[in-house]
Amino acid sequence: MIHCYINNRPWNSLFKVHFNSWAFAIREAAASSSSPLKALQIYSRMQRQSVPFDSFSILFALKSFTHLPHNINIIRHLHAHLLKLGFAANVYVASCLLSVYASRDFRDACILFDEMPARNSVTWNIMITGYSRLGDIATARILFDTMPLRDLSSWSAIIAAYMDRSLWFPGLALFREMILSRNVNDECLKPDQLTLGPILAGCGRMGSVGLALGKSIHCFAIKNQWELNVEFATCLIDMYAKCGFLKNACLIFSMMKGNNVVAWTALICGAAQTGYGQEALRIFENMREASVKPNELTFTGILTACVQAGLVDEGRRNFRMLQQYGVRPTIQHYGCMVDLFGKAGLLGEAYEVINTMPFEPNVVIWGSFLSSCKLHRQFQMAEKVIDKVMRLVRPENDGGVYSLISDLYVLSGNWSEVERLRKLMLSQNVRKVRGSSFIGSKFM
Numbered sequence: 362m363i364h365c366y367i368n369n370r371p372w373n374s375l376f377k378v379h380f381n382s383w384a385f386a387i388r389e390a391a392a393s394s395s396s397p398l399k400a401l402q403i404y405s406r407m408q409r410q411s412v413p414f415d416s417f418s419i420l421f422a423l424k425s426f427t428h429l430p431h432n433i434n435i436i437r438h439l440h441a442h443l444l445k446l447g448f449a450a451n452v453y454v455a456s457c458l459l460s461v462y463a464s465r466d467f468r469d470a471c472i473l474f475d476e477m478p479a480r481n482s483v484t485w486n487i488m489i490t491g492y493s494r495l496g497d498i499a500t501a502r503i504l505f506d507t508m509p510l511r512d513l514s515s516w517s518a519i520i521a522a523y524m525d526r527s528l529w530f531p532g533l534a535l536f537r538e539m540i541l542s543r544n545v546n547d548e549c550l551k552p553d554q555l556t557l558g559p560i561l562a563g564c565g566r567m568g569s570v571g572l573a574l575g576k577s578i579h580c581f582a583i584k585n586q587w588e589l590n591v592e593f594a595t596c597l598i599d600m601y602a603k604c605g606f607l608k609n610a611c612l613i614f615s616m617m618k619g620n621n622v623v624a625w626t627a628l629i630c631g632a633a634q635t636g637y638g639q640e641a642l643r644i645f646e647n648m649r650e651a652s653v654k655p656n657e658l659t660f661t662g663i664l665t666a667c668v669q670a671g672l673v674d675e676g677r678r679n680f681r682m683l684q685q686y687g688v689r690p691t692i693q694h695y696g697c698m699v700d701l702f703g704k705a706g707l708l709g710e711a712y713e714v715i716n717t718m719p720f721e722p723n724v725v726i727w728g729s730f731l732s733s734c735k736l737h738r739q740f741q742m743a744e745k746v747i748d749k750v751m752r753l754v755r756p757e758n759d760g761g762v763y764s765l766i767s768d769l770y771v772l773s774g775n776w777s778e779v780e781r782l783r784k785l786m787l788s789q790n791v792r793k794v795r796g797s798s799f800i801g802s803k804f805m
Contacts (some may be wrong), residue, residue: 383407387421400425401435408442419448423457433466440473452479459484463491482512489515493522511542513550521559529563533574536560554593557582561596565603565631575600589617595624602631607640622653630662638670645679657688664697668704676701692720699726703733708742724753728762731769740773756789 387400404422407414422439440449440458448454455477462470474480474488485508492501505511505519516539523532539550557578564571564578579597587593594617601610614620614628625648632641645663648655655663660683667676680698683690695718702711711730715722727750734743747766754762763786770778 383412384415384418384421387418387425398425401439404439414446414448416448416451416454419443419446419454420457423454423461433469436461436465437469450478452477452481452484455479456481456483456487459487463487467491467495482508482510482515486512486514486518489518489522493518493525496526498522498526498528513553513556516542516550517553517556517559520556524559524563527563527566529567529571532560532563552581554582554587554590558593558596561600565600568604571600572604572606575604589613591617591619591621591624594618594620595627598624599627599631602628603634605635607632607635607637620653622656622659625651625653626656626659626662629659629666633662633666633669636669638666638668638672641666642670642672642675655686655688657691657694660688661691661693661697664694664701668697668701671705673701673705673707690718692718692723692726695720696726696729700729700733703730704736706733706737708733708737708739712742712745724750724755724759724762727753728759728765731762731765735765735769735772738772740769743769756786760786 383403387403400422404418406412407418436458443449443454443458449458455473459470459473459477462473470488470491474484477484485504489501489504492498492504501519501522505515508515516535520532520535520539523529523535536552536556539552539556542550561575561578564575567574575597582589582593582597589597594613597613598610598617601607601613610628610631614624617624625644629641629644629648632638632644641662645655645659645666648659660679663679664676667673667679676698680690680694683694695714698714699711702708702714708730711733715726715730727746730746731743731750734740747769750762750766753759756763763782767779767782767786770776770782
């Protein structure tokens with residue numbers, strides 16, 4: 362038997378180092394968002410040079426798709442190559458490919474899922490999350506109930522699906538069920554920060570009920586000595602701020618290890634939504650002094666604060682500041698300015714904003730404008746836009762706008778139009794959504 366040695370190293374050892382270097386090179390290229398195509402170029406070189414593929418080089422190549430622009434044809438081409446190599450039956454490779462399809466073309470992900478000879482909890486969780494993102498909670502729940510083994514990620518995915526769709530009580534019922542369930546080792550499942558984050562987000566919109574639950578989650582985190590990292594601390598800040606407990610939110614903010622624009626924005630938006638307009642503006646000034654660059658959501662919070670506090674000049678200044686920070690104004694920003702000018706009685710300026718903004722005004726913006734017309738009894742201004750609004754409203758969703766226009770006609774004494782509009786509402790089965798609210802308590 363002939364043994365080949367190069368530089369005192371056996372040939373098979375040299376080949377192993379050479380072979381692993383391909384997978385390492387693909388991994389390094391895939392991790393770089395600046396040159397994601399490089400990973401696929403290295404993968405193509407392996408194919409041209411007949412270098413044997415292993416699961417690691419394939420997995421790293423698939424990972425590079427997270428940084429690539431939407432191109433389903435490249436993914437399908439790589440999928441065909443994996444079928445030819447026989448790697449499609451590998452559950453880890455198939456799961457990674459499924460994740461790529463789910464983020465690009467969910468129909469292809471469904472086809473691949475149905476064709477997979479073997480599945481693990483990761484593949485089921487990918488599909489649950491995919492259906493949740495599409496808003497198909499019913500199918501996501503069917504998959505969850507069907508999967509043979511559920512892990513903590515499975516519970517987190519289905520709970521987040523309900524909470525993200527404001528289905529709070531079914532989501533909380535699932536959370537209670539998770540606490541009582543056991544894993545394959547007959548151990549109780551212990552929630553982690555990924556599980557509790559969406560629940561805290563829901564707590565911020567549930568008033569006193571959510572506050573009590575949010576405080577319990579906070580106590581659970583303290584008891585288990587969780588580190589207040591940026592992600593979990595931001596969820597707590599958002600919950601406390603939206604429940605009106607701004608001091609608690611500020612305390613969490615001061616205790617968290619590091620902060621970013623998301624944490625600052627959560628604090629500002631929470632303060633603005635609960636009527637602490639002046640405090641939101643002060644927090645924004647502190648944010649600027651800390652050299653943190655605001656994003657479009659930050660400015661939405663700031664402009665909302667100006668609306669709440671009736672600060673017209675501050676609103677103008679902050680709207681102009683969008684350009685200073687290179688943030689393109691969105692329809693939400695223009696909507697805030699319409700609301701700000703309208704509530705201040707500057708209906709001419711509000712109307713000018715609507716006519717000059719680069720977006721087609723929607724029912725929300727027109728509704729805000731008409732509310733201001735009603736508030737300041739500017740019936741002539743309202744009559745200019747009623748016909749435009751009536752062309753946009755949908756009977757199944759915009760019953761409140763119909764009622765608002767009817768009220769304007771009543772206040773102006775135009776009873777013939779009131780009668781006509783009410784007959785129209787009856788014929789189109791227009792229903793106004795009933796108002797609802799959660800009662801907050803300062804003693805909780």
